[in-house]
Amino acid sequence: MAPQPNTPASGALTLLGIETSCDETAASVVRRWPDGRCEVLSSIISSQIAAHAPYGGVVPEIAARAHVETIDGIIAEAMSEAALTFAALDGVAATAGPGLVGGVMVGLSAGKAIALALGKPLIAVNHLEGHAVSARLGARIDYPFLLLLVSGGHCQLLDVEGVGRCRRLGSTMDDAAGEAFDKIAKSMGLPYPGGPALERLAEGGDPMRFVLPRALVGRQGCDFSFSGLKTAAARMAEGVTDPVDRRDLAAAVQAAISRQLAERSERAMAIYLRAHGGAERRFVVAGGVAANATVRATLQTVAGAQGFSFTAPPLVYCTDNAAMIALAGAERLAAGLTNGLDAAARPRWPLDETAALASPTHVPGRKGAKA
Numbered sequence: 238m239a240p241q242p243n244t245p246a247s248g249a250l251t252l253l254g255i256e257t258s259c260d261e262t263a264a265s266v267v268r269r270w271p272d273g274r275c276e277v278l279s280s281i282i283s284s285q286i287a288a289h290a291p292y293g294g295v296v297p298e299i300a301a302r303a304h305v306e307t308i309d310g311i312i313a314e315a316m317s318e319a320a321l322t323f324a325a326l327d328g329v330a331a332t333a334g335p336g337l338v339g340g341v342m343v344g345l346s347a348g349k350a351i352a353l354a355l356g357k358p359l360i361a362v363n364h365l366e367g368h369a370v371s372a373r374l375g376a377r378i379d380y381p382f383l384l385l386l387v388s389g390g391h392c393q394l395l396d397v398e399g400v401g402r403c404r405r406l407g408s409t410m411d412d413a414a415g416e417a418f419d420k421i422a423k424s425m426g427l428p429y430p431g432g433p434a435l436e437r438l439a440e441g442g443d444p445m446r447f448v449l450p451r452a453l454v455g456r457q458g459c460d461f462s463f464s465g466l467k468t469a470a471a472r473m474a475e476g477v478t479d480p481v482d483r484r485d486l487a488a489a490v491q492a493a494i495s496r497q498l499a500e501r502s503e504r505a506m507a508i509y510l511r512a513h514g515g516a517e518r519r520f521v522v523a524g525g526v527a528a529n530a531t532v533r534a535t536l537q538t539v540a541g542a543q544g545f546s547f548t549a550p551p552l553v554y555c556t557d558n559a560a561m562i563a564l565a566g567a568e569r570l571a572a573g574l575t576n577g578l579d580a581a582a583r584p585r586w587p588l589d590e591t592a593a594l595a596s597p598t599h600v601p602g603r604k605g606a607k608a
């Protein structure tokens with residue numbers, strides 16, 4: 238298709254999104270209409286999985302270098318697949334954190350350069366806000382909604398009240414759910430990334446054969462903890478070599494993680510309802526772990542029981558991508574929220590800064606949860 242000019246009469250906003258906060262270099266063009274509908278014109282993702290696999294996890298220096306090497310080509314591919322010229326863009330959205338800061342700087346600098354060259358607005362997007370809107374790439378979801386954000390670096394429950402307005406209801410006190418999947422998978426000898434590998438191994442397994450500890454039973458609020466489960470599963474994995482036993486242990490791990498996510502979400506639903514009354518019962522799950530079928534099914538059951546609608550992003554938008562960054566940028570731009578070219582790359586950037594500052598689970602430093 239020949240490059241098309243934008244159609245300003247429609248009131249649509251067309252944004253380039255750039256994502257480089259972890260181990261995917263991604264660029265996407267998304268068009269959003271004033272009524273909230275959106276269309277993904279392109280979404281290109283270059284995964285670095287092969288580069289990190291020998292180390293069993295993401296190596297920040299390797300990630301940053303790979304982003305530098307691929308970002309220009311990925312952006313060009315996204316523009317070409319969208320069949321648009323840069324002049325047709327209304328703005329450029331780039332992830333500005335939280336994440337591995339070397340990678341974030343690569344994508345943010347690219348975004349700044351394009352915005353400066355075009356004379357168009359820059360929107361510095363919080364990666365978590367991208368995940369928060371990712372389900373809106375596949376379905377119309379009005380604000381407010383209750384969000385369970387579950388990925389490799391994050392595990393939190395948020396009351397999402399509007400563009401950039403989130404109230405944190407709970408978060409992990411140790412590992413994120415994806416991190417628990419990855420570490421347990423590693424202790425079972427599965428390849429990185431462990432979540433999808435563990436889900437494949439668990440297929441057809443009996444989740445009841447191995448008994449794993451239940452965390453935070455009876456604890457008020459909706460924080461999470463996966464470290465006890467991680468230690469217990471790793472210890473069990475040492476003595477389990479038979480293929481059927483391994484399958485059943487994987488199924489038990491997956492069920493235990495799903496159960497905790499569901500239990501804490503159920504508590505958050507009660508808190509959310511107290512804040513919003515009975516009217517807006519929407520529950521959304523997002524982030525890489527939302528790709529897990531057992532997690533989705535368990536959460537859907539809880540949502541149904543509490544009278545909440547349940548939405549998960551299309552599978553391709555569960556894990557890191559730039560379409561969600563472009564959409565978050567478009568929503569911000571429509572609300573008049575843009576950033577200067579001095580926007581900083583932030584390794585840590587909680588969505589609910591007030592709650593993060595008040596909570597001991599969010600101390601700065603290596604041990605603190607990323608957000």
Ligand code: KG4
Nearest residue numbers: 388389390415432433525526528529556557
């Ligand atoms: O959202 P994401 O791509 O990156 C972060 O922002 O962290 O999430 C990646 C995480 C990894 O921990 C990965 O193992 C997990 O999501 N994950 C899964 C599945 N697919 C990805 N966990 C369980 N089951 C899956 N199918």
Ligand code: ZN
Nearest residue numbers: 368388556557
């Ligand atoms: Zn992510």
